[in-house]
Each structure stands twice: as C-alpha cells, then as structure tokens.
Amino acid sequence: MASGEKQTSQYLTFSLDHEIFALNIETVREVLDVSTLxxxxxxxxxxxxxxxxxxxxxxxxxxxxxxxxxxADETVNTCIIICEVTIDGEGTVLGCLVDAVQEVLELDRQEIEPPPRMGTRLETGFIQGMGRRGEQFILLLDLDRVFSTDELLQLQRQEQAPAV
Incomplete structure (x- = not known):
C-alpha cells in the first residue's frame, strides 16, 4: 500500500436503547423487517x-x-440484521433484532480507537474498537465474540433444525 493511502472499513450502524453500535459490513448479509418468529x-x-x-x-x-x-416495544424501525458468525471455523447465519438500522459508515483506521479498558470486572472482548462520528462514539462489535462458544453452538443447532 502506498504511503498516505487510507485504510477504511465499512460498518452497518444500528441503535439499541439510544446507543449506536456497528457491525463490519462484511459480516452482514441483509436487513429484514421483523417477521413472524x-x-x-x-x-x-x-x-x-x-x-x-x-x-x-x-x-x-x-x-x-x-x-x-x-x-422495548417493537416500532416500524425495528428490524433483523442477518449476519454470518464463525463457529469453530464454520460460518453460521444469525439474525440480530435491533431497534433501528442507521447507515453504512466508512471509518478510516485512524478514526478507530481501541476498546476502553474497564478493569477486570467488565468483559469488553466483544468490542473491536470505538469509532467516532462527531462527538458520538460508536461501539464496533466483533459478533464472533459477542456470544460464548456454547451459545453459538446452541444457536447453530437451532439453525440446522428443519424450517418452520
């Protein structure tokens, strides 16, 4: 890469309880309206x-x-983000119910700060970094680390069940 060339990544931002989170766009397959669960x-x-x-x-x-x-009650903005997570090297499709999808945001590597250090009592391993848009921080999630291996295996078994 030539010097001075920016390295950017795209993130799909979404809201939960008035906070903004983001997933790397490479893990997102599609966004759906809430359907029958x-x-x-x-x-x-x-x-x-x-x-x-x-x-x-x-x-x-x-x-x-x-x-x-x-x-919170569902609104017209409530949606499901269909993502792919990795379990033991294998991709698994997962839906994430969120309050609202915001936008696709492009962040340069220099605009991303490391996750905050909060001592040993809080687990922040699922946070890839902190993006910034104006004065607002955006939590960049590592979806593979949001769930424990046991939780992901349980969800993967559910995915393999026959469709209803």
Missing amino acids: TRVPRMPAFMCGVINLRGSAVAVVDMRRKFSLPA
Whole structure:
C-alpha cells in the first residue's frame, strides 16, 4: 500500500436503547423487517426464536436482552440484521433484532480507537474498537465474540433444525 493511502472499513450502524453500535459490513448479509418468529423452548433468554429465511431456520437474537438493556416495544424501525458468525471455523447465519438500522459508515483506521479498558470486572472482548462520528462514539462489535462458544453452538443447532 502506498504511503498516505487510507485504510477504511465499512460498518452497518444500528441503535439499541439510544446507543449506536456497528457491525463490519462484511459480516452482514441483509436487513429484514421483523417477521413472524417461532419461539423455541429451552433456548437462552436472549433468543427470540427462529425465522424462515428462504427455507432455512435462522436463529434470531434480541440484542437488547443480550446486552442486558431494558426491553422495548417493537416500532416500524425495528428490524433483523442477518449476519454470518464463525463457529469453530464454520460460518453460521444469525439474525440480530435491533431497534433501528442507521447507515453504512466508512471509518478510516485512524478514526478507530481501541476498546476502553474497564478493569477486570467488565468483559469488553466483544468490542473491536470505538469509532467516532462527531462527538458520538460508536461501539464496533466483533459478533464472533459477542456470544460464548456454547451459545453459538446452541444457536447453530437451532439453525440446522428443519424450517418452520
């Protein structure tokens, strides 16, 4: 790469409880309106259920619940971001229920700060970095690290179930 050439990445930004989060656009497949969810017994509390996505069952996670945020009513802006996460080197499709999708944002490497150090009591390993737009910080998520391996394996088993 020539000196002075910028290295940028694109992120899909979304809101949860008035905070802005972002996923690397390379992990995002599509954004859907909220559709009928089929509840699945004995799944983690943060899992809403599964949707039928072109004949495949896709697990949908309520990102508010996953991040221990207060529940909120669905609005016309509530949507599901279909993403791909990696489990043991294998890609798995997952839906993320969010309050609203904002925009695709391009950030230069210099516009991304490392995750904040919050001591040993808080887990911040799922944060890739902190982007900045004006005075507002955007939490750049590493979706592969948002969930534990056990949670992802449980979701992957659900994805392999027959579509409803």
